[in-house]
Amino acid sequence: xxxxxxxxxxxxxxxxxxxxxxxxxxxxxxxxxxxxxxxxxxxxxxxxxxxxxxxxxxxxxxxxxxxxxxxxxxxxxxxxxxxxxxxxxxxxxxxxxxxxxxxxxxxxxxxxxxxxxxxxxxxxxxxxxxxxxxxxxxxxxxxxxxxxxxxxxxxxxxxxxxxxxxxxxxxxxxxxxxxxxxxxxxxxxxxxxxxxx
Numbered sequence: 001x002x003x004x005x006x007x008x009x010x011x012x013x014x015x016x017x018x019x020x021x022x023x024x025x026x027x028x029x030x031x032x033x034x035x036x037x038x039x040x041x042x043x044x045x046x047x048x049x050x051x052x053x054x055x056x057x058x059x060x061x062x063x064x065x066x067x068x069x070x071x072x073x074x075x076x077x078x079x080x081x082x083x084x085x086x087x088x089x090x091x092x093x094x095x096x097x098x099x100x101x102x103x104x105x106x107x108x109x110x111x112x113x114x115x116x117x118x119x120x121x122x123x124x125x126x127x128x129x130x131x132x133x134x135x136x137x138x139x140x141x142x143x144x145x146x147x148x149x150x151x152x153x154x155x156x157x158x159x160x161x162x163x164x165x166x167x168x169x170x171x172x173x174x175x176x177x178x179x180x181x182x183x184x185x186x187x188x189x190x191x192x193x194x195x196x197x
């Protein structure tokens with residue numbers, strides 16, 4: 001079994017989203033692996049805007065780039081994950097507003113995986129701990145996967161010691177490829193250098 005780190009990819013014509021919605025959970029909470037749905041108001045209020053720094057970026061891919069590197073994805077991605085029986089993920093519905101602050105889509109979600117796995121071998125990996133966030137890794141130079149510590153049922157999850165990173169399994173990767181999901185890039189978790197390039 002291989003595991004992959006998933007990131008939204010920057011594409012020249014793609015819509016790039018700014019901050020998290022102004023209402024609802026504070027930005028840091030999206031990286032805690034905790035339930036957030038009860039803190040979210042209606043979808044109409046949960047807006048994410050196209051970034052004015054990318055005026056040419058208007059095309060909507062299945063997964064959208066954003067300044068926080070959250071997984072913002074559409075219903076096509078949700079259907080893929082549902083089809084694989086992926087559990088412990090909250091789909092927080094949002095409204096997308098273009099550069100003119102006009103509604104362009106309500107088919108997107110912030111994906112909030114609640115499952116955290118001890119995928120990082122803390123003895124063999126090379127990393128630096130975060131002095132401001134106790135127990136969390138700030139940066140990683142060489143990741144060694146602890147395969148025995150990942151639950152067999154975990155398909156889309158966070159690393160328990162690096163909750164701002166998202167991981168998928170081979171079968172999710174294959175499902176995304178079969179469905180021709182767009183707007184993301186993958187890095188093999190074993191040997192990952194912590195970068196998204």
